[in-house]
Amino acid sequence: MFDRITPMVKNLLIINVGVHIFSMLYSVNFIHQYFAFFNPLLPNSPELFNPLFKPWQFISYQFLHGGIGHLFSNMFGLFIFGSALETFMGSKKFIIYYLVCGVGAAVLNSALDFYEMSNMSVDSMEYLRQAQIPMVGASGAIFGILMAFGFLFPNVEMMLLFFPFPLKAKYFVALYGVYELVQGTAGLQSGIAHFAHLGGLLTGFILLKFFGFSKRNYY
Numbered sequence: 001m002f003d004r005i006t007p008m009v010k011n012l013l014i015i016n017v018g019v020h021i022f023s024m025l026y027s028v029n030f031i032h033q034y035f036a037f038f039n040p041l042l043p044n045s046p047e048l049f050n051p052l053f054k055p056w057q058f059i060s061y062q063f064l065h066g067g068i069g070h071l072f073s074n075m076f077g078l079f080i081f082g083s084a085l086e087t088f089m090g091s092k093k094f095i096i097y098y099l100v101c102g103v104g105a106a107v108l109n110s111a112l113d114f115y116e117m118s119n120m121s122v123d124s125m126e127y128l129r130q131a132q133i134p135m136v137g138a139s140g141a142i143f144g145i146l147m148a149f150g151f152l153f154p155n156v157e158m159m160l161l162f163f164p165f166p167l168k169a170k171y172f173v174a175l176y177g178v179y180e181l182v183q184g185t186a187g188l189q190s191g192i193a194h195f196a197h198l199g200g201l202l203t204g205f206i207l208l209k210f211f212g213f214s215k216r217n218y219y
Contacts, residue, residue: 006091009086016071037106102141105139149169
């Protein structure tokens with residue numbers, strides 16, 4: 001189950017790395033202007049809809065990254081957990097699951113941004129920042145993958161660098177979810193979309209129920 005990279009995971013790795021190289025060679029700002037994800041709605045503004053938002057950004061933002069470290073961390077998660085899930089789900093359901101988790105992450109993050117912005121002045125720097133600085137990255141989709149791995153293979157033991165003993169996948173996902181919730185509500189690590197990560201987890205859980213997947217108690 002864990003001994004090879006499956007086709008869809010391989011394609012996603014290639015596309016993400018290729019897009020990042022292309023954006024560095026061409027123009028990061030130009031690429032982000034059209035394909036990163038901007039908040040669709042602007043509360044308290046004369047124009048409710050953000051002119052920077054385009055519908056395809058729900059998908060395209062998932063293939064853009066803010067730097068090599070951002071790209072590496074997401075692709076490492078896809079590499080480690082993705083193939084097991086694609087083998088179990090099948091390639092078609094896997095790519096649907098992956099992309100929809102990314103969409104769900106953007107939706108939840110946008111909803112919370114809308115709520116925060118509704119309490120701000122449209123002339124404030126914070127309002128302008130949230131309206132004009134886009135979200136990029138596959139993190140929402142990757143957190144969906146983490147949810148699926150912890151749900152489908154809950155008893156697989158994992159060795160983590162910061163843990164002195166093996167940790168079952170279900171506990172790893174639960175602890176990671178709590179960490180993201182604490183970081184998001186505390187407003188720590190500004191610039192990281194913690195609620196987008198939680199959106200990926202939540203969307204993943206809903207999709208697993210929708211697809212009717214059941215737990216597999218691998219050890």
